[in-house]
Amino acid sequence: MKQLFDELSYSVSKMTTQKYSTSFSLGILALNPAIRTAIYAIYGYVRLADEIVDSFHDYDKSKLLNRLKIETENALSEKISLNPILQSFQETVHKYAIHKSLIDQFLHSMEMDLQPVDYNCELYKEYIFGSAEVVGLMCLQVFTNGNKEKYDELKPYAMKLGSAFQKINFLRDLKDDYRILGRTYFPNIDMNVFDNAVKCEIETEIEKEFKEALVGIKKLPSSSTFGVYLAYKYYWALFQKIKRKSSMEILNSRVRIPNSEKAYVAFKSYVRYKTAFL
Secondary structure (H helix, E strand, O other): OHHHHHHHHHHHHHHHHHHHOHHHHHHHHOOOHHHHHHHHHHHHHHHHHHHHHHHOOOOOHHHHHHHHHHHHHHHHHHOOOOOHHHHHHHHHHHHOOOOHHHHHHHHHHHHHOOOOOOOOHHHHHHHHHHHHHHHHHHHHHHHHOOOHHHHHHHHHHHHHHHHHHHHHHHHHOHHHHHHHOOOOOOOOOOHHHOOHHHHHHHHHHHHHHHHHHHHHHOOOOOOOHHHHHHHHHHHHHHHHHHHOOOHHHHHHOOOOOOHHHHHHHHHHHHHHHHHOOO
16 A cells, blocks of 8 residues: 555654754654644755765765756656655645745755855855755745745745754854865855854844744744744754854864753743743
């Protein structure tokens, strides 16, 4: 029965999410059960592409990413894939009418990671749009479930949240991106003179996006509000920890939030959500 394969496919996407991100896994658990599998499917797909460009150093990354692009096209057109992650993703795309342009833009940003890029402001915005903002928009199409008016209303906020998350990732992963992968995403910055003043400018930009994104989170359907808010609070906790570090510290070590602290953040977030969030 194909139903068994579909169930297996969503399970693989769920396990992929749980393996790679405790924070997002907990956030998804806070969503309504009816939409959890779709968000697992989206995360599993974007994680697969991200791993190709970030981790498969002993293989031809360009060839592998191009293969993923072709297999994605085939899965979407044929509405079936033998790759479980692609199978759950294509089903989610069709069920929630996720725009193909969002997928194309995401894969374009993944291609940008294959070669060193000297990021100016325009390329920086282009990369963030494809690598993070469109992922937020894919999820938003699930959250709004065909309500175009609601989707259009919340679209700018979803993009702000995706952008804020990505910029925090840039700061968190600065050591590996710069020293191992040779990437520098922040535009017009010489990493040899990356100091506290530069770091503070980036943080000010992130804080502004966080503030704007929260307005949209409060307007989400009840099925997704707390789950997105919880992810927001996890990233806010990580951001505060990064802010307390010096520029040299984040250049030489990766900032993490231990699971015990994540549990505390989850408890506080739930209390605030139930008592004073809205």
